[in-house]
Amino acid sequence: MRCPFPYLIAVAIFRIASQFNYARKRGIRWMLQEPKWWMNFFAGLPECFSERSPLEWKHYRHWMNLLRNPESAQAECEKSHEARVS
Secondary structure (H helix, E strand, O other): OOOOHHHHHHHHHHHHHHHHHHHHHHOHHHHHHHHHHHHHHHHHHHHHHHOOOOOOHHHHHHHHHHHHOHHHHHHHHHHHHHHHHO
16 A cells, blocks of 8 residues: 555556466465455455555655565665765
8 A cells, every 4th residue: 555646556457467367376266265355355445545655656666676676676775875875
């Protein structure tokens, strides 16, 4: 719930599609359990939105990049930190 609003829609669609793909790969048994998970998810949305605290896009994007490419993101972060310190 840290993603800023304009981008939240695209990120949510991507995450939902990824979850469906994951369930499909796990098999029919897993897919039969998915509706329970989604009902719990939708029931919790109002609370999530009431406590939502989005980041600026550049910070959110940097965090997402860190998860995908930890080594290169760490080097970039260190270079950025050195530039601010000196």
